[in-house]
Amino acid sequence: xxxxxxxxxxxxxxxxxxxxxxxxxxxxxxxxxxxxxxxxxxxxxxxxxxxxxxxxxxxxxxxxxxxxxxxxxxxxxxxxxxxxxxxxxxxxxxxxxxxxxxxxxxxxxxxxxxxxxxxxxxxxxxxxxxxxxxxxxxxxxxxxxxxxxxxxxxxxxxxxxxxxxxxxxxxxxxxxxxxxxxxxxxxxxxxxxxxxxxxxxxxxxxxxxxxxxxxxxxxxxxxxxxxxxxxxxxxxxxxxxxxxxxxxxxxxxxxxxxxxxxxxxxxxxxxxxxxxxxxxxxxxxxxxxxxxxxxxxxxxxxxxxxxxxxxxxxxxxxxxxxxxxxxxxxxxxxxxxxxxxxxxxxxxxxxxxxxxxxxxxxxxxxxxxxxxxxxxxxxxxxxxxxxxxxxxxxxxxxxxxxxxxxxxxxxxxxxxxxxxxxxxxxxxxxxxxxxxxxxxx
Numbered sequence: 001x002x003x004x005x006x007x008x009x010x011x012x013x014x015x016x017x018x019x020x021x022x023x024x025x026x027x028x029x030x031x032x033x034x035x036x037x038x039x040x041x042x043x044x045x046x047x048x049x050x051x052x053x054x055x056x057x058x059x060x061x062x063x064x065x066x067x068x069x070x071x072x073x074x075x076x077x078x079x080x081x082x083x084x085x086x087x088x089x090x091x092x093x094x095x096x097x098x099x100x101x102x103x104x105x106x107x108x109x110x111x112x113x114x115x116x117x118x119x120x121x122x123x124x125x126x127x128x129x130x131x132x133x134x135x136x137x138x139x140x141x142x143x144x145x146x147x148x149x150x151x152x153x154x155x156x157x158x159x160x161x162x163x164x165x166x167x168x169x170x171x172x173x174x175x176x177x178x179x180x181x182x183x184x185x186x187x188x189x190x191x192x193x194x195x196x197x198x199x200x201x202x203x204x205x206x207x208x209x210x211x212x213x214x215x216x217x218x219x220x221x222x223x224x225x226x227x228x229x230x231x232x233x234x235x236x237x238x239x240x241x242x243x244x245x246x247x248x249x250x251x252x253x254x255x256x257x258x259x260x261x262x263x264x265x266x267x268x269x270x271x272x273x274x275x276x277x278x279x280x281x282x283x284x285x286x287x288x289x290x291x292x293x294x295x296x297x298x299x300x301x302x303x304x305x306x307x308x309x310x311x312x313x314x315x316x317x318x319x320x321x322x323x324x325x326x327x328x329x330x331x332x333x334x335x336x337x338x339x340x341x342x343x344x345x346x347x348x349x350x351x352x353x354x355x356x357x358x359x360x361x362x363x364x365x366x367x368x369x370x371x372x373x374x375x376x377x378x379x380x381x382x383x384x385x386x387x388x389x390x391x392x393x394x395x396x397x398x399x400x401x402x403x404x405x406x407x408x409x410x411x412x413x414x415x416x417x418x419x420x421x422x423x424x425x426x427x428x429x430x431x432x433x434x435x436x437x438x439x440x441x
Contacts, residue, residue, distance in 0.1 A: 004028060006130040006332075006359055009123045009143075011035070011048040013080050013345055014337030014352030015134035016106050020079040021356025022132075023115040027363055031110065034122040040138035044305075047103035048110055049080065052138075052162050055102075055267050055275060057084055057095040057346050062424040063417050065397045066346050069376035070095065071424075072431045073350055076357070079109055080349035089266045090187040092180030098269035126150075130332040130363060132355050136348075137312035137338045144313055147339075151329060153320060163279045164288055164307040165267050166298065171274070175297035176264075182248040188265055189274060191297045192251050192258035198240065201294045206232045208287040211309060225343075227309070228279045243278020262295050273304050282309030317341045318388055323371070323381035324358040325351050334359055341384045343393040350377050350396075351384075361438060369438045374402040375427040398423065 004027055008019045011033035019029045036046035043050055061067045073081045083105040087097045110116055124142050126133065135143055147153060171189070178186040193201065206229060231238045239260070240246075246257040264274040281288060285306045293299050315321070317340050320328060325340055327333040334355040337348040354369070354377055361368045371378030379400035394400070404422055406412065413419045 007127050008132045010134035012136045013049045013349040016049050017080050017349045017352035018132045018336050018356035019116050022360050023113050025360035027360050029116045032119045032123050038122050047107045049103050049106035051099040055096050055099045060095040063420040068424045069346055069396045075431050075435050092185045092187045132334040132336055134336040139313045162308050163275050165273050165275045165304040166301040168272050170302035172297045188263045191262040191295045193260040195259040198260045202232050204291045205229050208291050209284045211282045225280050227281045281307035314339050314341050317384040323385040325355045341393050342380050343395045347396050369434050375430050
């Protein structure tokens with residue numbers, strides 16, 4: 001392999017983004033992906049960049065940390081953000097996509113790039129030479145063993161859950177109302193619940209049968225993707241303060257906020273399928289139909305996909321990776337995606353972008369991009385590389401990004417939104433400088 005070539009293992013969001021960044025900088029890429037010859041338990045499509053958990057890329061405003069992250073990536077020429085913007089569906093202040101169309105757009109771009117060679121086989125070893133490992137939370141058992149054998153490396157398995165999707169035509173929309181939270185449009189269908197309905201629902205939910213867990217040591221869940229039944233078992237009102245919170249969702253028919261609400265978000269461009277927001281679950285399929293049928297308007301719902309539970313494997317990254325997602329003890333060997341301990345679609349793609357840009361700069365012997373922790377991309381790198389005895393996956397948040405400095409004599413911005421806006425503008429200025437110095441072709 002020449003020093004102008006690199007291998008990327010895994011064609012999820014992170015792997016595709018990494019491959020794209022490399023190829024756009026004149027690096028020949030060998031992209032290894034085990035689909036369609038071998039599928040993980042949670043994957044159903046042979047397309048690249050398949051969205052498993054949800055079709056939402058979350059908030060799109062600069063006063064939202066993931067919104068800032070997305071804008072940083074757009075400036076840097078992100079393939080994933082380009083395809084997401086091209087396939088978006090209505091979602092209020094969030095960015096949601098038609099998942100099939102999104103994956104098709106990514107697959108087409110990767111397939112048509114002249115410098116990206118696709119190899120459809122399961123990786124069973126880490127090749128010599130420049131490599132980015134982006135095998136994701138659903139890393140195959142064989143390759144997980146390869147990773148576990150790396151010096152100083154340990155992995156931890158736990159579970160993520162995917163929300164069910166229902167066909168719109170099977171819903172009783174007379175019992176639902178359209179509204180986005182805080183009157184930011186009307187992109188969501190909302191199923192209001194009275195206290196009595198909520199009580200019956202929660203009691204059935206916590207007593208419903210769940211799918212059996214096989215082959216793993218611990219039944220642990222990441223807080224950001226916790227099954228709805230696990231929330232309910234933590235406390236009767238936990239779902240009502242989480243995904244079922246009614247705040248900002250006054251029923252236009254009554255003018256009042258209901259006791260609880262189940263939100264349904266458009267899942268495809270043709271507006272025929274909706275997913276249950278925040279309803280990741282590992283209930284048995286029959287139990288999902290029974291229990292979720294207690295939700296007003298969903299009594300006769302037909303399911304395009306039931307919720308499923310799947311493994312999430314991630315590295316103990318601090319002390320193993322640096323802030324560019326590169327192995328400390330092996331130069332030009334990078335990891336990217338959720339396996340590094342970033343959490344979420346956008347964060348995964350962002351780590352692939354950083355890894356791809358950095359490896360390309362090393363191979364081209366050009367200026368190495370440095371993402372400071374005042375940027376969202378840099379803050380994620382800092383998270384995975386900073387020693388922490390209780391290291392856990394984390395979404396991008398303003399809590400990770402450096403706050404504004406305190407300048408003697410200057411008044412501090414009182415409103416949180418104003419501070420976030422100032423942090424965002426500082427970050428984007430830095431990202432534009434990086435782009436001007438290290439941009440692709």
